[in-house]
Amino acid sequence: MLPGSCVVLTRKQGDEKETDKIDDKLGLKQQKVYRVTEIPEDLNVFSIVKHPLLFFSFCTTLFKIIKKEHISHVIFAHSSFFYFFSLLPLKLVLHLPFICIFHGEDIPVINLKSNGLFRWLINRLDAYACNSLFTHNRLQEFLGKKIPEFIAYPGVExxxxxxxxxxxxxxxxxxxxxxxxxxxxxxxxxxxxxxxxxxxxxxxxxxxxxxxxxxxxxxxxxxxxxxxxxxxxxxxxxxxxxxxxxxxxxxxxxxxxxxxxxxxxxxxxxxxxxxxxxxxxxxxxxxxxxxxxxxxxxxxxxxxxxxxxxxxxxxxxxxxxxxxxxxxxxxxxxxxxxxxxxxxxxxxxxxxxxxxxxxxxx
Missing domain, CATH: 3.40.50.2000 (Glycogen Phosphorylase B;)
Known part of the structure; x- marks a missing residue:
């Protein structure tokens, strides 16, 4: 993969003409886009139980793209059980860093039974990027430990x-x-x-x-x-x-x-x-x-x-x-x-x- 370039993997949905326009613009910026059907609408704790075949297909597709495009690191732009569960098999066969960008509302602040599993999965990541200092502090509190400050503010067109x-x-x-x-x-x-x-x-x-x-x-x-x-x-x-x-x-x-x-x-x-x-x-x-x-x-x-x-x-x-x-x-x-x-x-x-x-x- 060329320095400064990236590959985008996202769900296939919406108006095809509009997505084609977006994909064309990304292509001019050295960004290749893969739109797939292997990502379900619900990405919660039960997602891989409800969609086992989709999960297997998603992991397979992600693995193939990583190998084909010579990916150097993987960034999840959204935190979810579905994505984080894919870390488990992929990290066994790929020696790549996996990062997630957290947005604040995706970090639990109320006590749920699934929190422990979510925390364990987050700890399988290699780095945590946050969209603000507020989100960074909330993630630290959830994990119960200090983490390096990695702020990825969103931008304005x-x-x-x-x-x-x-x-x-x-x-x-x-x-x-x-x-x-x-x-x-x-x-x-x-x-x-x-x-x-x-x-x-x-x-x-x-x-x-x-x-x-x-x-x-x-x-x-x-x-x-x-x-x-x-x-x-x-x-x-x-x-x-x-x-x-x-x-x-x-x-x-x-x-x-x-x-x-x-x-x-x-x-x-x-x-x-x-x-x-x-x-x-x-x-x-x-x-x-x-x-x-x-x-x-x-x-x-x-x-x-x-x-x-x-x-x-x-x-x-x-x-x-x-x-x-x-x-x-x-x-x-x-x-x-x-x-x-x-x-x-x-x-x-x-x-x-x-x-x-x-x-x-x-």
Missing amino acids: EKFFQHMDKNECKKQFGVSDRKVMYTVGRLDKRKGHDLVIRAMPEIIKKIPDVIYLIGGTGPYLPQLKSLVEEHHLQDYVKFCGFIADKDICAFHHCGDVFVMPNRILDDGDTEGFGIVFLEASASSRPAIGGSAGGAIEAIEDGVTGYNVNPYKTEELVEKIIYLLTNTDKAKAMGKDGKKRVWENFRWNMLAAKLENELTRYV
Whole structure:
């Protein structure tokens, strides 16, 4: 395999034309893609019992690709029992390092019978990469030991840095004459959309022309719609549904303030980092996030936005009103955020750092 090149193994799914476009782009970057059917939807502790033939086929396929492409090390981009069980037979016949990138919410924080097995399997890995310091600390706590600090932050695509006409973007989403606060991403409870909706009545008192745009789909949508109806906020909260890739930059640019007061749920679910905060910053938008999980690393508090206590509504209200009414401060934070992301979180820079880390640890 050529230095700096890699091979991607992933599940075959979705729109074939779209995946072909992605694969073509990866091919230009010396990345070969194998899309296979041997990876089941469920990757939990019972996965190899429920899918023994798929598991055997997956191990065989992975082994063949490793030998054919002369792979020097294997990185699992997602932690799961299914992948980690494959370590056991593969490490017997392959003298290669196996690494996993952890994202935070994939590390157990509640006591389950399967934790011991999961911990034992993780200890079979040769290195642990984490998407933030928060995730690194959570993994150390789960393993009960110190591990080398190997941080692999996610990056921001170059398209988010482009300049777009704010008025045209507002017109596109039908909010030309409104002050716009917005969130985009999967609708999960941990992201705190409900906290923003509950804060809306107080915000409206100070800013009557405000509107909250929610982009994305997910399991929490029915509860959020019910909450909007309960507080009679139909004129102030707009559900925009899934935001297509071609519209995502315009969605950021139509907003004045990005807000997502993420929190840690009782089962430990949280934002391991929060790449969307960086995408908002790259789009010159100030960001408000929760003082929880990896968001405290994605937002530089007081410089590119604010980290607020997600359970203190008055704090959330105060920061939203402040940024929506202080245009100069909001612009300054957007400018500082864009500069920070450009200098630290572009993919080409992070890829080079990851390669250096792999060289150092492996």
